[in-house]
Amino acid sequence: KNDFAGPRETLSVTCKIRVFPEIDKTVRYAQMLEKAGCQLLTVHGRTKEQKGPLSGAASWEHIKAVRKAVAIPVFANGNIQCLQDVERCLRDTGVQGVMSAEGNLHNPALFEGRSPAVWELAEEYLDIVREHPCPLSYVRAHLFKLWHHTLQVHQELREELAKVKTLEGIAAVSQELKLRCQEEISRQEGAKPTGDLPFHWICQPYIRPGPREGSKEKAGARSKRALEEEEGGTEVLSKNKQKKQLRNPHKTFDPSLKPKYAKCDQCGNPKMCVQPVPRLLQEASLQRDCRLPRSRIAF
Ligand SMILES: Cc1cc2nc3c(=O)[nH]c(=O)nc-3n(C[C@H](O)[C@H](O)[C@H](O)COP(=O)(O)O)c2cc1C
Incomplete structure (x- = not known):
């Protein structure tokens, strides 16, 4: 019973959890949340250790077991990169809904089952930002995801995107990326994609490298994070921690003071x-x- 937050009509309680390595422990945790009043539970099928280069695949087995063990609606999270994944996840786990974060940032048309040219969605996104302004770092972060594969090819524009200080500057980099892609398309008329990657200007998932490949990536030029952080100059805290500090200026992130x-x-x-x-x-x-x-x- 949702008895700790006042009348049920006034407050919906939803939760999102990661999984424990053990399925039965994950199920017990989910049942505990249900008993405590949770009305919708999202299960991210990775453990708390599965972060960054150790992310790996999410376990839909865990999610399926939770779905069977609780009566409240369950949403699955993890391994959703395209519409086929959505359909497969609904079918394999029996959940009522799915959530996608990174996949959706790389291809915001994921739930429409389309993979449009990146500039189409970049321009749409920039129009939305002009109408609803937000901090430049958010815009930059979105475009880094959207243009991810093209920026591997046009490294100097990646640096430029990290440096520009205005929205119109960011839009100009996006426009330049579009022109370069279109030139490439006109040169390669009728060409088929080669190697593992389809055409880099198509919205598509980014499969995070494993720990070994990740360390190779770091050994190269500056990491993407370093580039994204250039805006802040001397930035030390992660973006998430900065947001938390804005909400609570007295919060400390020094582990020794916790x-x-x-x-x-x-x-x-x-x-x-x-x-x-x-x-x-x-x-x-x-x-x-x-x-x-x-x-x-x-x-
Ligand atoms: C930009 C970004 C912001 C996120 N913010 C939150 C958050 O505020 N709370 C949360 O529980 N998870 C957050 N997540 C984690 C996602 O909800 C999700 O659990 C995780 O990315 C795994 O799903 P995915 O494989 O579809 O990316 C965030 C993820 C991204 C990429």
């Missing part, structure tokens, strides 16, 4: 008894469940 919590013997999560229990939680039965650390509950 409060240390004793771990629960049963679940490994921080013990609930370390700090006083907030009033709202005192009224809820949740406080007695050692498997639900207070630090994971947002009010």
